[in-house]
Amino acid sequence: METPSDTAVVGPFVGAIDEGTTSARFIIFRAGTDDIVCYHQIEVPSIFQKEGWCEQDPMVIVNTVNECIAGATKKLTSLGGQIKDIITIGITNQRESTVIWDRNTGQPLANAIIWLDNRTTSTVEELLEAIPNNARNINYLRPLCGLPLSPYFSGVKLRWLRDNVPTVKAAMDSGVAMFGTIDTWLMYNLTGGKNGGVHKTDVTNASRTMLMNIETLQWDPNLLKFFGLPKTILPEICSSAEFYGSLAQGVLKGTSITADLGDQQAALVGQQCLSKGQAKATYGTGCFLLYNTGPSIVHSQHGLLTTVGYQLGRKATPYYALEGSVSIAGAAFNWLRDNIGLIQNSGQIEAMAATVDNSLDVYFVPAFNGLYAPYWNQDARGVICGLSEETTSEHIVRATLEAVCFQVRDILDSMHKDCKIPLAKLMVDGGMTVNNLFLQLQSDLVGIHVLRAKIAETTALGAAMAAYKAVENRYSMEAPLSKSGPREPVKPTIGSTERNLRYQKWKMAIDRSLNWETSTLPQGEREAFDGA
């Protein structure tokens, strides 16, 4: 007869903290495998103080992660597992979101400015004005950091904090300010906070700040000068897989942290896109497509980001990626639910969209906070075009799914132009990929094989794999994972003529959304409008 000890889960285990935009989770994997033993997940609320602003409370983020650790380890114990068998943990996080705190008190000086936050459009304008020869070129810093000037990145958010929050400016001037992306903030707190907490980040997160030189992988004095930021606030840049520090308290006191990666890069690792030419797309709040360019830095000529993919060890070769970032993907459905009331929950989306054969020529560009790749147009705003008397809610829901697919086509076209080799298949993961119709539309509208990940938690898996690699040298990241056997590709069912016609219409919709915020009416019409 089976006894409890026969069924108890057995270590070694590796833990992964995944601190995403909408929720935090702590997931416990069987070491070196993609077997999830247990996990605990809690939503993290965003604070919307003003139009275009998006913040989170840094202390709530830390407390939520600690609760997730407590919750998951409790479940591990109830399964008969031993907490001491968690041999190490990795951290993965929403990127670019910016925290600044006081090194004496360990307390935040402001709420975290979340990556989606659009308050810094005027900061971008001011920075553009500072570019020599009146060039106003958003790509001015690309050769140094691989990124265009955009409200998206941490350097711009930090500059806004310096210019608009007097206590931050004073703390920067007096040398007591510390800056971190969410990984750094969490690690500082988990390893002791003001009482000896480490101040570190990894190359993937640092590559999203606009402050790191993409070649040297060190903070760049010219970039710091451009943004007017002091070096004293910055964490040490480490590889993505090495010893960072040990937890200072709680049930995991003494456990080492041996990995740190931005969430999209962690998903690249978790999807085992570890060779040049492999790519993955993660569809959550936004959508992020990363294409592994190997050890070479490819500077995009077509609106993509050059970013660090991973560096799995202090002496390991850094791998780079081209990234296409879409700020609004699944978030468009949250808007349909919360602001418009067109759907009640995400479970309805597939069935509703499937009741119609097509979107009846409706095109929806959900450019709520401007358009990211490849347009980088912070003044774009959302449009729904092609409405007719026959248009129903179902057509709009279907057009919303298609909007994500077309945005991915925009990115893949740019990748093709930058890398010359068309992508044969795309690994996909994230919340939207439970939707089978969506995967079919993605395959149809791009003309590519789409392969869904077999485990949903590829991001956490990537962090766990990197953390294990740092403590177990013999572990091969390419080793087959039990759940990652051959995946059934979703293949295109429409031809290129239809695909290209639909894409031309999408481009027309994009034209209508670009520069909306700064568009002015012709003089006569403006006066008539003002007088109305």
Ligand SMILES: Nc1ncnc2c1ncn2[C@@H]1O[C@H](COP(=O)(O)OP(=O)(O)O)[C@@H](O)[C@H]1O
């Ligand atoms: N069946 C579905 N069809 C389309 N979108 C979905 C579906 N289920 C969830 N989503 C979207 O996926 C997103 C959540 O995915 P998730 O990967 O958890 O996001 P994140 O990591 O950004 O928090 C939500 O924006 C939601 O609207």
Ligand SMILES: O=P(O)(O)OC[C@H](O)CO
């Ligand atoms: O938390 P996610 O999954 O929405 O990812 C956010 C990205 O890292 C932003 O760049």
